[in-house]
Amino acid sequence: MTSRQWTLPVSPAGLRVLVNGYQSWSEAELRPIEDTQATPLMRWRQEQGHDPAFLPSGAPGRWRSHTLIALIRPDGGGWVGCAQDATRTFTHWEAHSDGAAVQVWYTQEGPEVPVAWEETPDVIRSVEAQAARLGQNMGARTPPPLRVWCSWYSYYRNVTLEAMIDNARQARQYGLEFDVFQLDDGFQADLGDWTEPSAHFGGHARDLPAALTGLGVTPGLWLAPFLVAPTSRLFAGHPEWMLRDRQGNPLLAGHNWGGPYHALDTTHPDVLDWLRELASTVRGWGYTYLKLDFLYGAALPGVRHDPAVGRAQAYRMGLQALRDGAGEDAFLLGCGAPLASSIGLVDAMRTGPDVAPFWDEESRRVWLGDATGPSARNALHTSLSRWYQHAWYQPDPDVMIARRELSLLSRNERHALAGMLDVIGGLRASSDPIAMLDAEGLELLRRSLQISAPDRPVTLTRSFGGAVTHFSRGTFNLEDTLAEGIPAHGYQEHHGMRLAVTTSEADFA
Numbered sequence: 001m002t003s004r005q006w007t008l009p010v011s012p013a014g015l016r017v018l019v020n021g022y023q024s025w026s027e028a029e030l031r032p033i034e035d036t037q038a039t040p041l042m043r044w045r046q047e048q049g050h051d052p053a054f055l056p057s058g059a060p061g062r063w064r065s066h067t068l069i070a071l072i073r074p075d076g077g078g079w080v081g082c083a084q085d086a087t088r089t090f091t092h093w094e095a096h097s098d099g100a101a102v103q104v105w106y107t108q109e110g111p112e113v114p115v116a117w118e119e120t121p122d123v124i125r126s127v128e129a130q131a132a133r134l135g136q137n138m139g140a141r142t143p144p145p146l147r148v149w150c151s152w153y154s155y156y157r158n159v160t161l162e163a164m165i166d167n168a169r170q171a172r173q174y175g176l177e178f179d180v181f182q183l184d185d186g187f188q189a190d191l192g193d194w195t196e197p198s199a200h201f202g203g204h205a206r207d208l209p210a211a212l213t214g215l216g217v218t219p220g221l222w223l224a225p226f227l228v229a230p231t232s233r234l235f236a237g238h239p240e241w242m243l244r245d246r247q248g249n250p251l252l253a254g255h256n257w258g259g260p261y262h263a264l265d266t267t268h269p270d271v272l273d274w275l276r277e278l279a280s281t282v283r284g285w286g287y288t289y290l291k292l293d294f295l296y297g298a299a300l301p302g303v304r305h306d307p308a309v310g311r312a313q314a315y316r317m318g319l320q321a322l323r324d325g326a327g328e329d330a331f332l333l334g335c336g337a338p339l340a341s342s343i344g345l346v347d348a349m350r351t352g353p354d355v356a357p358f359w360d361e362e363s364r365r366v367w368l369g370d371a372t373g374p375s376a377r378n379a380l381h382t383s384l385s386r387w388y389q390h391a392w393y394q395p396d397p398d399v400m401i402a403r404r405e406l407s408l409l410s411r412n413e414r415h416a417l418a419g420m421l422d423v424i425g426g427l428r429a430s431s432d433p434i435a436m437l438d439a440e441g442l443e444l445l446r447r448s449l450q451i452s453a454p455d456r457p458v459t460l461t462r463s464f465g466g467a468v469t470h471f472s473r474g475t476f477n478l479e480d481t482l483a484e485g486i487p488a489h490g491y492q493e494h495h496g497m498r499l500a501v502t503t504s505e506a507d508f509a
Helices: 043-047 123-137 152-158 161-172 205-214 232-239 271-286 293-297 311-326 361-368 376-384 387-391 413-425 438-447
Strands: 002-008 016-019 029-032 061-064 067-071 078-083 089-096 104-107 115-120 147-149 178-182 188-190 193-197 218-223 289-292 329-333 348-350 393-396 428-430 474-477 488-491
Touching: 002 115, 016 061, 043 393, 061 067, 061 413, 067 089, 067 104, 067 123, 078 104, 078 123, 078 474, 115 123, 123 387, 147 161, 147 218, 161 178, 161 205, 178 205, 178 289, 188 232, 193 271, 205 218, 205 271, 271 289, 271 311, 289 311, 293 311, 311 329, 376 413, 387 393, 387 413, 413 474, 413 488, 428 438
Parallel strands: 147 178, 147 428, 178 218, 218 289, 289 329, 329 348, 348 393
Antiparallel strands: 002 104, 016 029, 016 067, 061 089, 067 078, 078 115, 089 104, 188 193, 474 488
């Protein structure tokens, strides 16, 4: 395992650290180095939200980061390190303050790859330059961003064929300029049994593309291709395809859908054939846009069919099989995915946790140490702190929730979500039932669908909430109290005030 270490000639006092979590949902932060990096207490959240082989430290003054790290002095200068390849190697960074000095080091899991490390007078510029170089080295795909409606954040697993078609019709009626209508989880019989319909969907997933195409939108489909439910036909028929634990049992890969599930071993040749066939099959149904979710499963620590293949390479093999099956012209959105190791194979990537129709799940975040779960606050916090990743793929900061019904978000919080989409750039997405939107909601949704170029931070030396919050277009306040005239959970645009709100709008209307 390759490693290298530096001692920084600086006092820890006043030094901030920018860290990048392992996968889409893993927390990215901008924090004083002497703070404590939280680690989740529950094992299944360690597996599902982080890299269980390199968890957040949970120790004061010790910060762990994946692929890229930056340390920022009060003058805006500092140090930046970034791996220059991630196709077969995970690069793990660690920064440690002992109160008198700062140590930084990295270790590499996989073949040795080059690492850029520099002291710089402008950390923002260096982070962007090093991230762009990594993207270039790995052949990043950055097609034009799309405007997507997906079923998840309103219908969840209760989605029906009729609801998909009805919302597409209403979007057309109201002149909402969506490019893609994406069917999310709930259409399939079980995890792994993707070609068999669920009892409640009211049809088959292959029945939907023709109707959507007739309404002028591209059909999209959600898959969690590396996960397998123990109740599925796939598991019953091919238990030898599962990633194993040290005792030889199928590895538990997380806990969702009411129970645990397993992960495919993507070093098994038959698994790769099955993945290619799956992607080819749904492409044949008419789906040219695929959201590939829970992709971390292929990279979990475990016993593999081919023990010579490391975790990063195993993940890449599985993702390549899906790309081969779907075709070079398919649009692939990764989610719950090892971020850097996906560069060059996905067109877009979720860069934060799921949005939810509420601001924060504080008990989970604070008391269980887990900020990877769904909430508007978590999505903003992590996506904003990954602004530079537009050089790796089209960023997907998740959906706008413009509705007032079935939502606990205040007006300030809804406008903060719209501000995030504008600042991050990349994909635009919504999940609101069109019929549920009033005039204000329709107008906010229309604004959030306007494509914008990615914005840049103006400083990393200040933050309203432990994340990157100060951008050239506007400033976010992720705190629970007023900050310099910006309401709690609010966003203030600097120019034009297109998305600005007043400090008195604290209602939940």
